[in-house]
Amino acid sequence: MSVPLAARACMRLSGRIQTSAFHLGATTAPVLRRIASALCSSCNIMHGGMFSSGSAGNGLKHREKSTLICVEGNIASGKTSCLDFFSNTADLEVYKEPVAKWRNVRGHNPLGLMYQDPNKWGLTLQTYVQLTMLDIHTKPSISPVKMMERSIYSAKYIFVENLYQSGKMPEVDYAILTEWFEWIVKNTDTSVDLIVYLQTSPETCYQRLKKRCREEERVIPLEYLYAIHNLYEDWLVKQTSFPVPAPVLVIDANKELEEMNRHYEENRGSILSL
């Protein structure tokens, strides 16, 4: 019998919580409890709880909000390639990072400006990144599963944090972005169900960055990729810096593209929360 993807997502998700195949930290426990309490043990379909719900016509309330998977990782770690791999999957919507918008907003290039002068333009870029990320998080979904590249969380906990910690963002700019971020997270639905972290060495990213040759990124030194890498590791692996909004699946992404694609195919179920 064919089981709808959303229902299968519920079943596998519930199994995964029990088997705990993730790097889980104390901060994820409340999220897991909320997911677990939203699962109906008899029909394995998501009901109410943390999710918005509606009637499925059979008297049961089914989850309306899709499962959200965020693919995280350093610059040029292979996130877009990962999304490309899954882009033809039925019942899955894929949202790449809107880098084109960051490079051209009404004729301006905030990404380029930020790399030229981060002290001056860091706030400008990150305000816009936050808006575009919020837009993707809150986009109504027509599929049961939605996959997006990065998230509003990594924008704040990795990139804004890096600018601030490296002394390239004035305290007042950091305070304003923090106020915005906290308001958004409190007043809108930016919930995430699974984080897929593509773990790479900074050296691997540096090679891929050079190969990709994005004009604005020519100025990026290896040290910058180390800083981003360390922030990611503290957040998602050690789980010592900021709250982790969802369970984390860590994938070694240092391997060549063919091998990565093979890995994605073989682990399709766990990556897509099926």
Ligand SMILES: Nc1ncnc2c1ncn2[C@@H]1O[C@H](COP(=O)(O)OP(=O)(O)O)[C@@H](O)[C@H]1O
């Ligand atoms: N596993 C891999 N092995 C070798 N090259 C890769 C791999 N994954 C991606 N690339 C290449 O590295 C560059 C950056 O990859 P991309 O998917 O755009 O990374 P991201 O979206 O994380 O910035 C691209 O040129 C891409 O073709």
Ligand SMILES: Nc1ccn([C@H]2C[C@H](O)[C@@H](COP(=O)(O)O)O2)c(=O)n1
């Ligand atoms: N909050 C963010 C998010 C991304 N960037 C930069 C980093 C890269 O130069 C570019 C796109 O990232 P990629 O998808 O290639 O990892 O945008 C940023 O500065 N702030």
